[in-house]
Amino acid sequence: MSQYKLTYFNGRGRAELIRLILAQAGVQYEDHRIAGEEWPELKPTTPFGCLPILEVDGKTLGGSAPIAVFVAQRHGLAGANDFENAEIGGIMDYMFDLMLGFMTMHFEKDETRKAALKKKFEEEDCPKKLAVLEKKVTNDGWLYGSKVTYVDLAFFNFSERFPSEVLAKLPGLKGVIDKVGALPNIAKWVKDRPETKF
Numbered sequence: 001m002s003q004y005k006l007t008y009f010n011g012r013g014r015a016e017l018i019r020l021i022l023a024q025a026g027v028q029y030e031d032h033r034i035a036g037e038e039w040p041e042l043k044p045t046t047p048f049g050c051l052p053i054l055e056v057d058g059k060t061l062g063g064s065a066p067i068a069v070f071v072a073q074r075h076g077l078a079g080a081n082d083f084e085n086a087e088i089g090g091i092m093d094y095m096f097d098l099m100l101g102f103m104t105m106h107f108e109k110d111e112t113r114k115a116a117l118k119k120k121f122e123e124e125d126c127p128k129k130l131a132v133l134e135k136k137v138t139n140d141g142w143l144y145g146s147k148v149t150y151v152d153l154a155f156f157n158f159s160e161r162f163p164s165e166v167l168a169k170l171p172g173l174k175g176v177i178d179k180v181g182a183l184p185n186i187a188k189w190v191k192d193r194p195e196t197k198f
Helices: 013-025 035-046 065-074 080-108 111-134 150-160 171-182 184-192
Strands: 004-009 028-036 053-056 059-062
Touching: 004 013, 004 035, 004 111, 013 065, 013 184, 028 150, 053 065, 059 065, 059 080, 065 080, 065 150, 080 150, 111 171, 150 171, 171 184
Parallel strands: 004 028
Antiparallel strands: 004 053, 053 059
């Protein structure tokens, strides 16, 4: 059995989807959380000069999305074939586009500009893009196919950034959030995970 060591800062951030995938899969791993002062020394040793990284049996992977997909495919939380994986990847890519709008707003320094970006994100981008995702929800209540995949975990992870009044009008997506939250492994992780600032 492979040994996993996931390294990230002491926060959810870019590593939380990977943690959710590992939790749902019931995989034991080392959740290595570093302090900010440790980063300058570690940075040159990482594949791309950023975190998270995943060490697997002596090899190191970088990039939050590739790591998430790698772990999901290894542990039954992706598609059954290349075509399904491409379709699931398309949903993930679409969600990342939406989250890019959130991140742009979140890190904006100018308060006037930030307020305008927030208004656009909450009143335009979220309703429009989430309406497209709502149509993807299957009769089984997942974003793809008949079982939970990493895109459901990703949506669950991102969902707290979306306006609740928008989600309230989208029963399919609200159902995805509820179903993921009710998965025993996910419920346990959410209950027990460390309290962090981000």
